[in-house]
Amino acid sequence: MGITHRTLVVSTTVVMTALVAVTGAGLHWSRSLASFRQSPKELVDEVWQVIDREYVDATFNGNDWRAVRREFLSRNYSNTEDAYKAAREMLEKLNDPYTRFMDPEQFKSMQIETSGELTGVGITITQDEKTKEITVVSPIEGSPAAEIGLMAKDVILRIDGKSTKGMDINQAVSMIRGPVNTKVRLTIQRGGQVMNFEVTRARIEIHPVRYSVRQTPQGPVGYIRLVTFSSNAAAEMRSAIRDLEKQGVQGYVLDVRSNPGGLLFASAEIARMFLQQGDIVSTVNRQGEADRLRAGRGFLTNKPMVVLIDGGSASASEILAGALQDNNRAVLIGTKTFGKGLVQSVQPVGEGSGIAVTIAKYFTPSGRDINKKGIEPDIEVKLTEQQREQLTREDIATDKDPQFMRAIAVLNERILAEQQRSAQSVQPSRALR
Known part of the structure; x- marks a missing residue:
């Protein structure tokens, strides 16, 4: 059976940091958003079910996925932020940088990007599976990042002075993006050289x-x-x-x-x-x-x-x-x-949140x-x-x-x-x- 036309995303990372968004127009909406109120535990279980049903690796990176469900549903969650944190922790077990949970703000940003209303610095980033380094895939042509000289393969060491060591890609995204005309300081490593850039965020119009x-x-x-x-x-x-x-x-x-x-x-x-x-x-x-x-x-x-x-x-x-x-x-x-x-499907979960899941090679x-x-x-x-x-x-x-x-x-x-x-x-x- 063929894969539905509107489900597939093939990008180096789901999150386009400079664009406050992700690459993934043409989403497959599995159900109406905000059609009911979920408890935090129900959200965690829904994320688990998406992975159980669709994830490309049937071994789930060597995890007993049913045991993972029992572990996370045995916890108490007092609010949705607890559930978001648990969802990300659960997905980390897959050791797949392209499968990730997006809170409502991040998921909305993705939808904004697909409409062409973009703001940010104009870089695409990924996280190295082994070193966990936040790395620039490429600057968007004509963007502030490209104009100031950021390049593919640059490793982002610090964002506004804060070390990216131990930082996940969602944190990096949140720190790099921001309102138009504000600035962000990026410390990057290029080969053996450490360099500092101050980038002004802007509205970015992309003609492909x-x-x-x-x-x-x-x-x-x-x-x-x-x-x-x-x-x-x-x-x-x-x-x-x-x-x-x-x-x-x-x-x-x-x-x-x-x-x-x-x-x-x-x-x-x-x-x-x-x-x-x-x-x-x-x-x-x-x-x-x-x-x-x-x-x-x-x-x-x-x-x-x-x-x-x-x-x-x-x-x-x-x-x-x-x-x-x-x-x-x-x-x-x-x-x-x-x-x-790898190919990702991007779909909504919970009340306004979303998940990108690797579904195929x-x-x-x-x-x-x-x-x-x-x-x-x-x-x-x-x-x-x-x-x-x-x-x-x-x-x-x-x-x-x-x-x-x-x-x-x-x-x-x-x-x-x-x-x-x-x-x-x-x-x-x-x-x-």
Whole structure:
């Protein structure tokens, strides 16, 4: 049985700290919110039941899940805050940073993010499963965090002077986000260097797709930068490709560097625009294969293309890149991707709270499990630490961007080869004498 279209989220973290929200438009509402008043203990039990019913790991990370229920229901809870704390404590037993409880404020923030009304500093964070370090996945392009110089892989050591050691990701989110025009101080570690940033929170408008025509020796090519897989990403991508086709581009550079992911079905829709046929991704839950998404509709172009990836390309970005690579549709250029191959369902619990639960793993068309491994580029182009720091937003996709310049060179080679094949195929056959 296929997984419902509106349930699946593939992002490096459910919580987008800068956005006071999570990546996950298109939620599956299992019941009406606030339809009845719950006791704190009932909320804890409801969270337990969601995990018992849907969690991807049937061993529950080696826990006797029924014993866990007995343990938590034997406690007394005097208020909802006690229940929230217990729900988070229970989920910690799964040792899964992507399965987490959201109180009403956090859950409402997630819904705000999906509507496009965003405020914050503009970073996506995750928590390392082993070290528990709070780490930047990527800054949102054009956000205060990006403008001030925060980068993927930065480890957040302190927030407004408070150490993040022992802090869970929800605490970090609460401390980083805040009203527009207020400031937050972040102390980060980048390699062996410790740095301090003061970031002013702002209202952030995200357009997932930006595109332009670039002139090259082999003719005009389309450059498309995809920054997130939101609910409107596929529509914007479709419009961009159609416009670029009208302008006569000979090929495409698709840039998903520092794209932390988003909606599973957005990545599948975009893959279909470039793939005439073939598998895109398969999802596997604890009962076995749950769904397999294939190309076959929405196809827009078969022109040569390259895809730019890096360590901030995660989840939905990896689904798209993996599909194009496994189907021999595009050349991947850059560095290894983040390595997040899990799918979450986000749903309401209690009176206004929510839970994100890992319900499946996903695999590329060739059957690759990229979780914690990432996708290797076909052509590796690394940036030095100095190059990364010097590469400003204005320098992206210019001659100051080594990865982009390599992409243009490779794309020109592919366009030339395609032009030569086309010329040979249309040559008239010579009459026999």
